[in-house]
Amino acid sequence: MPIQRRRFVAALGAGAIASTAGCSSTSGDDGGGGNGTDDGGNAAESVGVAGETLTLTTTTSTYDTGLLDEIHTDFEEMYGVTVDAVAQGTGAALETARNGDSDIVMVHARGLEDEFMRNGYGVNRRDLMFNDFVIVGPESDPAGIQGMGSATEALTAIAEAEATFVSRGDESGTHTKELNLWEAAGTDPGGDWYQETGTGMGEALNIANQQGAYTLSDRGTFISQRSEIELTILVQGPIEDGPEILSNPYGVMAVNPGVHENANYDLAMAYIGWITSPGVQEAISEYQVNGEQLFFPEAVSEDPNFQQYVPEGWSSESDDE
Amino acid sequence: MPFEATVQSVPALLDAAARPAASLFGVSFRDGYVGSVIAVSLYVSLTAVALSTLVSVPAAVAIGLTEFPGKEFVKSVVNTGMGFPSVVVGLVVLFAVSNQGPLGSLELIFTREAMIMSQFVLATPPITAISLAAVSGVDDGVRDAARVLGGTRVDVALVVIKEARYGIATAVLAGFGRAISEVGSVLIVGGNITSADGISKTRTLTTAIQLEARQGQYETAMVLGAVLVALVLIVNAIVVRFGDRGVAG
Numbered sequence: 001m002p003i004q005r006r007r008f009v010a011a012l013g014a015g016a017i018a019s020t021a022g023c024s025s026t027s028g029d030d031g032g033g034g035n036g037t038d039d040g041g042n043a044a045e046s047v048g049v050a051g052e053t054l055t056l057t058t059t060t061s062t063y064d065t066g067l068l069d070e071i072h073t074d075f076e077e078m079y080g081v082t083v084d085a086v087a088q089g090t091g092a093a094l095e096t097a098r099n100g101d102s103d104i105v106m107v108h109a110r111g112l113e114d115e116f117m118r119n120g121y122g123v124n125r126r127d128l129m130f131n132d133f134v135i136v137g138p139e140s141d142p143a144g145i146q147g148m149g150s151a152t153e154a155l156t157a158i159a160e161a162e163a164t165f166v167s168r169g170d171e172s173g174t175h176t177k178e179l180n181l182w183e184a185a186g187t188d189p190g191g192d193w194y195q196e197t198g199t200g201m202g203e204a205l206n207i208a209n210q211q212g213a214y215t216l217s218d219r220g221t222f223i224s225q226r227s228e229i230e231l232t233i234l235v236q237g238p239i240e241d242g243p244e245i246l247s248n249p250y251g252v253m254a255v256n257p258g259v260h261e262n263a264n265y266d267l268a269m270a271y272i273g274w275i276t277s278p279g280v281q282e283a284i285s286e287y288q289v290n291g292e293q294l295f296f297p298e299a300v301s302e303d304p305n306f307q308q309y310v311p312e313g314w315s316s317e318s319d320d321e
Numbered sequence: 322m323p324f325e326a327t328v329q330s331v332p333a334l335l336d337a338a339a340r341p342a343a344s345l346f347g348v349s350f351r352d353g354y355v356g357s358v359i360a361v362s363l364y365v366s367l368t369a370v371a372l373s374t375l376v377s378v379p380a381a382v383a384i385g386l387t388e389f390p391g392k393e394f395v396k397s398v399v400n401t402g403m404g405f406p407s408v409v410v411g412l413v414v415l416f417a418v419s420n421q422g423p424l425g426s427l428e429l430i431f432t433r434e435a436m437i438m439s440q441f442v443l444a445t446p447p448i449t450a451i452s453l454a455a456v457s458g459v460d461d462g463v464r465d466a467a468r469v470l471g472g473t474r475v476d477v478a479l480v481v482i483k484e485a486r487y488g489i490a491t492a493v494l495a496g497f498g499r500a501i502s503e504v505g506s507v508l509i510v511g512g513n514i515t516s517a518d519g520i521s522k523t524r525t526l527t528t529a530i531q532l533e534a535r536q537g538q539y540e541t542a543m544v545l546g547a548v549l550v551a552l553v554l555i556v557n558a559i560v561v562r563f564g565d566r567g568v569a570g
Contacts, residue, residue, distance in 0.1 A: 055431060060535070064535070064536050068517070069515075069517050069518075069519065070517075071517075072516075072517030073517040073518055075517075076516065076517055076518075082516055082522075083516070083517060084431055084512065084514045084516075084522060085514065085517075086431060086512035086513070086514060087513070087532075099419050099420055099421050100419075100420035100421065100425075101419050101420050101430045101431070199535065200535045202535045202536040202537050203534065203535045203536075203537070205537065206537045224536075225536065225537050228537045228538075229537065260420060262420060262426075262428065
């Protein structure tokens with residue numbers, strides 16, 4: 001019974017850590033869900049999974065907009081559990097999950113998600129919500145891209161003008177989308193005008209703002225930060241009738257308990273059921289920053305898209321080996 | 322707003338931070354947020370420094386009071402450890418505590434215990450090195466007198482520690498400064514987590530500042546920075562106070 005042995009080792013380890021750490025009263029199993037805080041109090045009275053911790057790795061865009069804090073209180077109260085939301089780039093979030101260090105991932109790069117699923121690390125992927133990407137830049141618009149209906153044409157114009165462009169450069173979903181766009185535009189960006197910052201979206205927007213540069217941003221982060229910066233949207237995404245290539249769909253996946261036996265699968269599936277439920281989907285659509293809706297729910301539909309459960313182009317024969 | 326920050330006295334600042342504060346210097350926070358972030362910062366750093374001290378001071382006394390071949394080499398290794406980059410330590414601890422790592426079954430990743438581990442690794446070299454310098458600086462006569470009076474090895478060590486207490490206090494402060502101001506490793510192994518109601522689980526002042534800066538909330542980051550500096554000043558003042566009492570008694 002490997003699982004029981006693991007529990008035992010975990011308990012033993014928690015004891016050892018607790019004794020070395022002096023007055024530490026954290027237990028290893030629940031990951032130390034804030035003893036003595038209000039959560040602990042509620043936990044005891046709630047449903048069967050009370051006291052457990054769900055570790056969610058997600059992208060900076062969902063986290064920095066404040067959406068998760070807004071809706072998670074409901075989940076924590078309903079199940080009496082703690083959600084540990086770790087904000088990383090999409091690439092890092094998937095890597096953490098791949099190592100079995102989180103129970104569930106919420107990201108926005110379908111290609112990387114498919115790869116994650118195909119390699120067996122994720123199960124039960126659901127479309128969650130979407131927003132879109134926008135190309136933002138200074139009002140002076142040195143490359144003259146304002147109002148262009150095509151994202152690739154805009155990028156080509158920026159490259160030809162050698163106008164400063166700030167790239168996330170951090171393997172995030174936005175960075176992945178940006179690289180796809182450059183590829184679609186047939187340009188291999190490089191040179192002084194193309195700057196990789198290796199930072200989150202908010203920081204990248206600040207850097208672009210200070211340099212009067214262009215950047216690709218998800219609409220949510222841009223709206224939540226718009227009051228602090230002077231950049232403006234020059235090319236719209238599909239939400240405002242921009243090109244479909246700028247769409248930004250989010251998916252949520254449970255870590256496969258067959259690969260990582262310690263993954264809290266029951267709680268992960270409870271979370272997926274909860275966040276794709278009509279009530280929470282409505283809460284997502286009602287979430288506003290500066291009077292604007294940031295995310296558009298996609299999980300509830302009269303006409304469900306069954307393709308969402310499997311990676312693109314997957315067939316049982318081709319992956320038999 | 323920066324002017325208000327400087328006018329506020331330190332105790333008032335701490336008081337405001339420790340209470341469930343809705344507003345600090347005009348920047349609003351969720352109730353209990355700042356207090357819990359301070360609590361996590363202090364819990365992690367003080368625990369790590371206490372553990373480091375338990376290891377470092379005996380090690381420094383042992384190295385300082387004995388002559389052995391390779392002593393200079395050991396000293397240089399300890400000194401090198403003082404400059405160890407914290408993100409590298411974070412990475413190593415991450416590999417150790419990750420589910421795939423040797424300590425994976427303990428499920429320590431994204432916990433305060435993992436943060437304590439990385440700060441322990443960071444704080445131990447400076448505490449050892451500075452304590453070692455202090456112990457080495459104790460007059461040989463003191464040691465000899467303790468021996469002549471029939472002291473055991475432990476007695477001699479205690480006398481030396483007492484003589485070197487200022488240096489050792491400085492060492493502990495240096496270790497604490499390194500631990501509490503450190504951001505790279507706690508971000509990697511801790512994950513910068515709060516619960517949905519804004520109560521910190523693994524968010525420290527430094528990682529909170531990093532988060533605010535990432536979101537462009539520079540004012541909020543500055544307020545948290547002021548709290549961090551105030552905290553370091555207070556801890557230093559307390560340690561210096563203890564040192565003085567030691568002299569009087």
